[in-house]
Amino acid sequence: MGARLDLFSAASAEGAWTVGEVTKRARAVIEAGLPPLWVRGEIAGFKAWRSGHWYFSLRDKSAQMRCVMFAKQNFMLPAPTDGMQVFVFARPSMYEEKGEFQLTVMELLSTEQGGLWKLAFEKAKAALTKDGLLDPARKRRLPPFPRRIAVVTSPDGAALRDIQAVIARRWPIAELIVVPAQVQGAKAEASVCSALNRIARLSVDVVVVARGGGSVEDLWAFNSERVARAVAAMPMPVISAIGHETDVTLCDLVADLRAPTPSAAAEAATPDRVEVLAQCGIVGQRLARALRTASRHVIERLDRTGDRLVRCMDSRFETSRALLTAHSARLDALSPLRVLARGYAVARDADGQVLKRVAQLPSGKEFRLRVTDGEVHGRVQ
Amino acid sequence: MAEFSKQLERLEAIVRRLESEDLDLDEALKLFEEGVERLRAAREQLTQAELKVKKVLEIESPS
Numbered sequence: 001m002g003a004r005l006d007l008f009s010a011a012s013a014e015g016a017w018t019v020g021e022v023t024k025r026a027r028a029v030i031e032a033g034l035p036p037l038w039v040r041g042e043i044a045g046f047k048a049w050r051s052g053h054w055y056f057s058l059r060d061k062s063a064q065m066r067c068v069m070f071a072k073q074n075f076m077l078p079a080p081t082d083g084m085q086v087f088v089f090a091r092p093s094m095y096e097e098k099g100e101f102q103l104t105v106m107e108l109l110s111t112e113q114g115g116l117w118k119l120a121f122e123k124a125k126a127a128l129t130k131d132g133l134l135d136p137a138r139k140r141r142l143p144p145f146p147r148r149i150a151v152v153t154s155p156d157g158a159a160l161r162d163i164q165a166v167i168a169r170r171w172p173i174a175e176l177i178v179v180p181a182q183v184q185g186a187k188a189e190a191s192v193c194s195a196l197n198r199i200a201r202l203s204v205d206v207v208v209v210a211r212g213g214g215s216v217e218d219l220w221a222f223n224s225e226r227v228a229r230a231v232a233a234m235p236m237p238v239i240s241a242i243g244h245e246t247d248v249t250l251c252d253l254v255a256d257l258r259a260p261t262p263s264a265a266a267e268a269a270t271p272d273r274v275e276v277l278a279q280c281g282i283v284g285q286r287l288a289r290a291l292r293t294a295s296r297h298v299i300e301r302l303d304r305t306g307d308r309l310v311r312c313m314d315s316r317f318e319t320s321r322a323l324l325t326a327h328s329a330r331l332d333a334l335s336p337l338r339v340l341a342r343g344y345a346v347a348r349d350a351d352g353q354v355l356k357r358v359a360q361l362p363s364g365k366e367f368r369l370r371v372t373d374g375e376v377h378g379r380v381q
Numbered sequence: 382m383a384e385f386s387k388q389l390e391r392l393e394a395i396v397r398r399l400e401s402e403d404l405d406l407d408e409a410l411k412l413f414e415e416g417v418e419r420l421r422a423a424r425e426q427l428t429q430a431e432l433k434v435k436k437v438l439e440i441e442s443p444s
Contacts, residue, residue: 277427287395287420291410
């Protein structure tokens with residue numbers, strides 16, 4: 001045992017370095033000799049931890065090294081994917097606990113055109129397209145006379161003031177429901193989604209999602225797939241006005257209408273009451289004209305009925321007259337006067353009784369004889 | 382207060398019914414009176430309304 005100790009006598013407690021001393025020294029050497037620098041490579045084994053820190057390797061054909069990008073550096077940056085070619089600005093160092101050489105990344109840029117933002121945007125857009133959420137046929141018509149309008153925006157931004165002013169002027173009949181949300185920063189995505197979810201449960205006719213202009217990072221929440229899906233799932237139409245006119249976010253693409261500014265969104269959401277008043281005037285005129293027309297119809301119908309009544313009476317009268325003529329002709333034919341005219345005569349006594357038999361005419365009986373043109377008196381001989 | 386769009390829809394229906402031909406005078410007059418009343422209410426809504434603004438937090442509070 002002692003011999004072995006002798007063999008390693010140079011490695012005495014005084015002469016040997018501890019692991020910690022070596023790694024600490026290595027770290028100092030590396031940090032002194034390699035200042036922060038830009039490194040180019042391909043991302044491999046990317047992993048985002050719950051803490052928000054990112055761990056991955058950068059590699060090229062011949063070598064690779066471990067990288068860490070802490071949450072406060074990758075804050076709001078869309079996550080890269082394995083195989084992506086990137087530039088990183090990093091501080092080479094030593095992770096002493098594991099004795100690993102590592103890059104602490106402070107900035108990460110994609111070499112692809114438009115960078116990480118563009119890539120993440122395109123990826124989310126492709127996923128939304130695949131699910132049909134960008135289909136123009138999904139766009140709903142806005143209600144012509146909204147009763148309740150909800151606004152998702154920052155409670156103290158210019159966007160809310162503009163929207164409120166426009167609606168107060170154009171359509172104060174509506175009720176404006178303001179749902180405050182964080183529109184930038186790490187919590188914006190969750191905050192906007194939760195505001196939308198709240199509104200989805202309310203009885204609201206139309207929703208305006210608005211945010212003033214800002215950098216691509218500022219607008220990032222409105223490019224998140226989660227926010228876009230929340231907008232698409234709303235049971236009522238959504239108008240989106242995010243950033244400046246030149247920034248088109250996923251939220252804009254999914255919404256039923258995209259407005260260039262928050263004020264324009266408020267105008268699109270409401271009719272102008274001056275125009276609606278003019279429309280009311282036209283309805284009033286139509287109403288009056290319709291009543292006149294309706295009464296004219298009633299009068300015409302009365303006239304027509306009167307005419308029919310008269311016509312009906314006329315024809316009845318005509319029938320009676322014809323009947324009368326026929327009857328009088330028949331009467332005429334039967335008249336005893338006609339018989340007398342043919343040469344017959346009627347004998348009657350003083351009482352007017354017709355004397356038809358010989359027995360009624362004894363000798364000396366006085367009678368009156370009616371002939372066609374008069375009467376004569378006679379006595380039986 | 383009746384919902385504005387319902388008000389306008391009913392007005393439109395009244396005018397169309399009045400414009401059709403088969404109405405007796407009684408019915409026409411009744412429709413006309415209703416139309417005038419609804420028009421008056423709609424105008425009043427348009428000219429007298431003031432925008433009500435609510436924060437959703439107030440809506441959600443239990444009071």
